[in-house]
Each structure stands twice: as structure tokens, then as C-alpha cells.
Amino acid sequence: MIIDININWGNWPFGNLYFNSFRNYINKIKNKGIEEGFISPIDGIFSPDPDILNEKVIKKLNKQNNFKCLPIINPKIKNWQEILEKYNKEYKIKIIKIVPSFHRYSIIEKDVYKFFEKLCQLDMSPVIQKRFEDERSKSPVLNLKDIEIKQIEKISKDFPELKIIILCLYWHEVIKLSEKCKNLYFDISFIECLDTLGALLKYISEDRVIFGSNVPFLYPESSILKLQYSTITKEQFDKISFKNLSSFLAK
Amino acid sequence: MEIIDIHVHPRQDKELKEVENLINFAKKLNITRINFLGDVLYYGYHPNNEQIKKINDLTIKLVKKYPCFFSGFCFVNPEHDKKFIKQEIERCIVKGNLKGIKLEASCNASDKRVFKVAEIAEKLNVPILHHAWDTTNINSRWGPEVCQSDPEDIAILAKKFPKVKIIMAHLIACGVRGILEIKNFDNVWAEISGGQPVTGIMEYAVKKMGAERILFGSDCPGRDFSAQLSKVYGAKITAREKELILGINAKNLLGLK
Numbered sequence: 001m002i003i004d005i006n007i008n009w010g011n012w013p014f015g016n017l018y019f020n021s022f023r024n025y026i027n028k029i030k031n032k033g034i035e036e037g038f039i040s041p042i043d044g045i046f047s048p049d050p051d052i053l054n055e056k057v058i059k060k061l062n063k064q065n066n067f068k069c070l071p072i073i074n075p076k077i078k079n080w081q082e083i084l085e086k087y088n089k090e091y092k093i094k095i096i097k098i099v100p101s102f103h104r105y106s107i108i109e110k111d112v113y114k115f116f117e118k119l120c121q122l123d124m125s126p127v128i129q130k131r132f133e134d135e136r137s138k139s140p141v142l143n144l145k146d147i148e149i150k151q152i153e154k155i156s157k158d159f160p161e162l163k164i165i166i167l168c169l170y171w172h173e174v175i176k177l178s179e180k181c182k183n184l185y186f187d188i189s190f191i192e193c194l195d196t197l198g199a200l201l202k203y204i205s206e207d208r209v210i211f212g213s214n215v216p217f218l219y220p221e222s223s224i225l226k227l228q229y230s231t232i233t234k235e236q237f238d239k240i241s242f243k244n245l246s247s248f249l250a251k
Numbered sequence: 252m253e254i255i256d257i258h259v260h261p262r263q264d265k266e267l268k269e270v271e272n273l274i275n276f277a278k279k280l281n282i283t284r285i286n287f288l289g290d291v292l293y294y295g296y297h298p299n300n301e302q303i304k305k306i307n308d309l310t311i312k313l314v315k316k317y318p319c320f321f322s323g324f325c326f327v328n329p330e331h332d333k334k335f336i337k338q339e340i341e342r343c344i345v346k347g348n349l350k351g352i353k354l355e356a357s358c359n360a361s362d363k364r365v366f367k368v369a370e371i372a373e374k375l376n377v378p379i380l381h382h383a384w385d386t387t388n389i390n391s392r393w394g395p396e397v398c399q400s401d402p403e404d405i406a407i408l409a410k411k412f413p414k415v416k417i418i419m420a421h422l423i424a425c426g427v428r429g430i431l432e433i434k435n436f437d438n439v440w441a442e443i444s445g446g447q448p449v450t451g452i453m454e455y456a457v458k459k460m461g462a463e464r465i466l467f468g469s470d471c472p473g474r475d476f477s478a479q480l481s482k483v484y485g486a487k488i489t490a491r492e493k494e495l496i497l498g499i500n501a502k503n504l505l506g507l508k
Contacts, residue, residue: 015449015451016450016451016454016455017450017451133447133449134424134446134447134449135388136384136388136389136424136446137385137388137423137424137426137446137449138388140387140388190447192447192474192475192478193472193473193474193475194273194276194471194472194473194474194475194476195276195475196475196477196478215450216450217447217449217450218447218448218449218450218481219448219450219481219482219484219485219486220481220485221448221480221481221484221485222447222448222477222478222481222482222485223478224481225280225477225478225480225481225484226475226477226478228477229276229279229280229476229477230477231276
């Protein structure tokens, strides 16, 4: 069984992304072997109010038990608290994605700290999207400020009770953060070297590694094959593919 | 189905056991042959004559030890004098067991010094695999240390030497721009390593230039065979096109039995 924390859906103006019709998209993801997952609206990273796009995904997933919306919130807009409470109470959502590079803020700003405090109060967790694509190949018009690793370190230190998932980190970034920041969890979409997971688990506990594909930016087969062919035990496989995320959500 | 990985680097400082691990891991993913290009950055971007020889010695040694699983290319630095380059290519290819020439980032592909290497490749009828990257975002096209080649530089080389078979490395990183630069040159093949398994580029390449001039390459061990293979397995192209890209094209290009 595989649960994917890193699925995106919607329009991307800078390239010809994988499958587009929503129903086909879900079916094709399922056919690849991903049985459950969390889907965020790509358009939400461009919208001043991502709530409209989140609601669209929530509505589309209404009859899907296995795929849920991972809503995006911009803590720099006025209604973030109201939206957060709605997701928590009405939809029983426990994890919220933020895209600081696209929404143009730093995660250590005062307003954003209030957001993290509120998540703690509501017993929710943030999912921080570090990147969607390799910076070296992105469109030149996407002149975004990167999330600094030291800022992630600071958040981890200042909110030790907060369990944080970071998406799309490179190998060296995971190694750097994993030792100091024990409340961070990492998806596998951008981590890569020979025998990716076998090599990774020499540095970090398998309890903190989560399956993520970053589809449709990347082929889902990439994370699936890394998982299937890495030199790891059945127990490690199960933890990475679904148990860690299930435990994370059941906290 | 044969799977030939045309872009792998052996590690200069590793024991033979590491190579055996690499073979085992590749075989697990049904890879039937690996083409070594040398540990080309081990001594930096501008290796001297002796360093070049050491890099090629390792490739020759590995190909000799595992001839059914490894083939290799001779790495040269176009900054060196033509006499040495010619001697080294003769040692590795004519008298040795290597099958092509590898050029990295010591000179730009449109540099006249690269042309003298292409002249030798033309005489010997062997392919050149040249590093390439779309440098629009990385701003290191003409650095003092690194001398990147963009797809348009590969196109200049291909136009000047239409009889030389040129493999443009890192198709995914060369992107749409790269495909458009080389698509009309029948003497240019594109090798698909370079970055993450980004969707859409493989499909675009097959549509614009056909599957016959696309080759599978992983750039391991910095990358994972599995993630790099997903670029072909995941692409919305036909089964025949996948077969061509994964092995048949490389087999024909390298003259393998």
C-alpha cells in the first residue's frame, strides 16, 4: 500500500504537465499503485485567496474516500485564521500546506509565527513545499526567493511540539536538517542517489521518511521505483510507503 | 528487453567492491549494459595530461574486467595539445577497448579546440558524448572555472561536423529549447539524464525529433537508476519508442552485438 503526501492538480503556466482531467488523473495515479493520497491545487499558489481553489478540490474529492485535499493557506492574507478553523472543524483536516516562495513571505516572519502557534493550538501540522521543480530548469520569469534551510531549522527549534513535513528537499538538505531537527519529516520525491532509500536510511531514521511523488511535476514512477528497488527491509518499506504518514495523521 | 545506460561515472577513489555493488543494483533494474564515461570531475574541470590518463585507465580496467557488462568512452580535455589528445584517443580506442569520446566542461562545444577533437572522431568514426545544459537560469555559461555548453553550442559543433555522431548529454536539463536546437541535425542524439524525472519533456522530444535519436542515460551514481528509468517508463510514448530509447538506439550507435 502507498499513501502519497505530495500530489498536485491544476494548471501550471510554465510547462505541459501530466494528465489533466480530474477523474482520469485520480484513476491514473491509482493505476500506478498509489492507493491513497493528498492533493493540493496548483492554482492555489497563484491565487491571492487559495481557499477558492481548495474548496474546488474538496468538492471534486467529495466521493473519494482514499484521496483527500491538502489545502494551501497563505498566512499573509487577512482570512487565514477563519479558513484554518473552517478546515479543521468542518472538514476535519489535520495538515495544511504552505508555499512561502510563491506567496512571497519568510517563514520566520511575525505573522507566520502566529500561524504556527495556531496550528499548535488546533493540533494541526504544516506541510512546507520547498520547491516544485529544479531551480536550474525553472522558467526565468519565476524569480522566487528560496526558503532558507536555516529558517526551517529555526521553525523546528522554536516549535518543538509541531510536527512538520517538508516536501521536495534534495539529499544534502535532508541530511543537513535531519540531525538537528527531530520534529521534521521528509518526502522522497527529490531525494536521489544510487540506491536512494538504502543510502538515506544510513543517515536518518525510517520513521521520518514519507512517500511523496510530486506528481504531476515528476513521473510518479520515480518515487515508486525508488521505494521498490532500494535496499530496505519490508518493515522500512511499509513505514515509508504508508505507516509513517498514517501515524502522523493519527497523532 | 535490453537496457543500456550510456551515461555512468565510475568513482576514481572507490574499491572494486563498489563497482560490483553498482553492477548488482543495475541488474536488479534489468539494466543489461553500462557505458562508463570516466570520473570526469574527480580532478576538477581542467584535468592535466596525467589526470586524464588516470581517469581513462580506470575505465579501460573496468571494461576489461567486465566486458559483457561495461563499455566505455575515452575522456579528453580539448585544452591539451592535439598531439596528446590524439595519442590518448589512440591508446584508449584504437589500441584499447573504448568506443567513443567524452567531453565535459573544460571547453565550450563551439570552441575551436573542440573542433580538433571532432576531427579525430570523424577520422575514427566514433561518437562524442558532450556535456550540455540550458544555462538560462544557472548563469555559469562562461565562468572562469566551468565552461558550460548550451544546446546551441552542440548545434554549432554538429553543423560543422555533419559526419560526426554527437550525443548531447542531459536532455531533461536542456529542455524544450535544447530539443528545438538539435532536432534537425541527424548526427545528434540526445541522452536523457540531467535532473529530476520531469514530466512532459520526453514526450515533447519524441514528438519533435523521433525516438530513434534518444538514448537512456542515468548519470549514476549521483543519481538513481530507478528514478532515471521512470523518465522512460512513465512517459506517454509507445512501447516500441521505449524499447528504442532504453537500448536499441545505443546498441546500434555503439555497434554492440
